[in-house]
Amino acid sequence: MRSVKEKKICVIGIGYIGLPTAAMYASNGFKVVGYDLNTKVVEALNKGKITIEEPYLDDLVKHAVEAGNLRATSEIEPADAFFIAVPTPITDGHLADMKYVEAACQAIKSVLKKGDIVVLESTSPPGTTDDLMVPILSETGLEMGVDVFVAHTPERVIPGRILIELVENSRIIGGINEASSEAVKALFETFVKGEILITDAKTAEMCKLMENTFRDVNIALANELAKMCENMGINAWEVRALSNKHPRVNIHMPGPGVGGHCIAVDPWFIVEKHPDLALLIRQAREINDSMPHHVLDRCKVLAPQNSKIAIMGITYKPDVDDMRESPIVELVALLEEAGYEVAIHDPFIEDYKGPLTDVLQGASLVIMAVNHQPYKEVDFDAMAEVLKKPVILDTRNFWSDALSHDKRFAYYCLGAGAAV
Numbered sequence: 001m002r003s004v005k006e007k008k009i010c011v012i013g014i015g016y017i018g019l020p021t022a023a024m025y026a027s028n029g030f031k032v033v034g035y036d037l038n039t040k041v042v043e044a045l046n047k048g049k050i051t052i053e054e055p056y057l058d059d060l061v062k063h064a065v066e067a068g069n070l071r072a073t074s075e076i077e078p079a080d081a082f083f084i085a086v087p088t089p090i091t092d093g094h095l096a097d098m099k100y101v102e103a104a105c106q107a108i109k110s111v112l113k114k115g116d117i118v119v120l121e122s123t124s125p126p127g128t129t130d131d132l133m134v135p136i137l138s139e140t141g142l143e144m145g146v147d148v149f150v151a152h153t154p155e156r157v158i159p160g161r162i163l164i165e166l167v168e169n170s171r172i173i174g175g176i177n178e179a180s181s182e183a184v185k186a187l188f189e190t191f192v193k194g195e196i197l198i199t200d201a202k203t204a205e206m207c208k209l210m211e212n213t214f215r216d217v218n219i220a221l222a223n224e225l226a227k228m229c230e231n232m233g234i235n236a237w238e239v240r241a242l243s244n245k246h247p248r249v250n251i252h253m254p255g256p257g258v259g260g261h262c263i264a265v266d267p268w269f270i271v272e273k274h275p276d277l278a279l280l281i282r283q284a285r286e287i288n289d290s291m292p293h294h295v296l297d298r299c300k301v302l303a304p305q306n307s308k309i310a311i312m313g314i315t316y317k318p319d320v321d322d323m324r325e326s327p328i329v330e331l332v333a334l335l336e337e338a339g340y341e342v343a344i345h346d347p348f349i350e351d352y353k354g355p356l357t358d359v360l361q362g363a364s365l366v367i368m369a370v371n372h373q374p375y376k377e378v379d380f381d382a383m384a385e386v387l388k389k390p391v392i393l394d395t396r397n398f399w400s401d402a403l404s405h406d407k408r409f410a411y412y413c414l415g416a417g418a419a420v
């Protein structure tokens, strides 16, 4: 019998999830081809290079390409297993835009054969596998679940730890039938060390959405706490630290908003399906979306009109090079609209890597926007010297130990002490 590793794998979409997935299978001995319409990504991968920042991914890709196990193409080709890892964005009206998943299915359809496996990894509204994928793939005349095995396997990795979590996390496999789940399980078992959990496609889709919704709702609760504490003149971070001593309480961190392609997006897929039921979920989204506006309101109190504001960090979260849905990008736009001159620094983004002192020079307010690790080492003496006014708004409670008693700075923290 053919070993599972003799299967040729095609990963559709070689981005944040597709590329690590492709590299993982390739380094486990599979022959893998990455399919992407972006020729820049294809050319880079064929040279053994990566176009995203993720710890250890460059080495893994380089070795897999050199070993002849990984390459990329813009022309779809036959394979034994297809993994769809394309974006599933939302429209301005908060509706799921499924055109990339649909295009991926159309591409697969043109080369699909008996015995193939098709796996949807992209986060999708409940029903996508059964109601969108299966009808398209069935146009081949092949019987889904019998001739071709189809499943949704939500990815659950977190940027910055993708290669570790791809191996260690438990994985849900939601097949359109048992045979489909078992076929995908055999692939996962070649490298996944976490538990493999089998269910149906719609349940798997809903699990993924609820995981991120759980986090969004909890972050919204923390953000609501922050606003209330500012009103009361108490410190939300202290409330959080003390409350979290309770063995069954885990208050999340307030912040300037929720970014990334997942948590800020996925709850809308549920709201779209259940507009009359998903009330808390919608409200949480709205609270989190209000945070850049809330930070703007605090800036208006702290920084004179038309003055310069320096922003430290622009990515959606610390220590990654990812700006997708970053609430800081929105904050910058709001500040500029309000007439401020905004200067941005970010050690992880090429355009904003310049000297920090240049960015801080002449600013009336510094916003600690993203708690990147390198900012722990920042030279506060140099900062105090170049600022026009030594005022700091820390949206992450990142510098409170270093600065709350430092007489050179007027230090303010989101969730505390707004009574200025």
Ligand code: SAJ
Residues within 6 Å of the ligand: 123, 155, 156, 157, 158, 159, 211, 212, 215, 219, 252, 253, 254, 255, 256, 257, 258, 259, 260, 261, 262, 263, 316, 317, 318
């Ligand atoms: N954030 C807060 N307060 C917190 C935690 C996070 O404001 O207490 C903000 C962050 O600053 C960031 C956003 O939320 O802007 C999301 O960051 P994150 O690190 O919590 O999550 P993501 O989006 O990078 O990854 C999530 C993960 N999901 C969960 O933790 C439930 C990951 O496992 C998923 O694979 C990923 O979404 C995804 O692909 O869906």
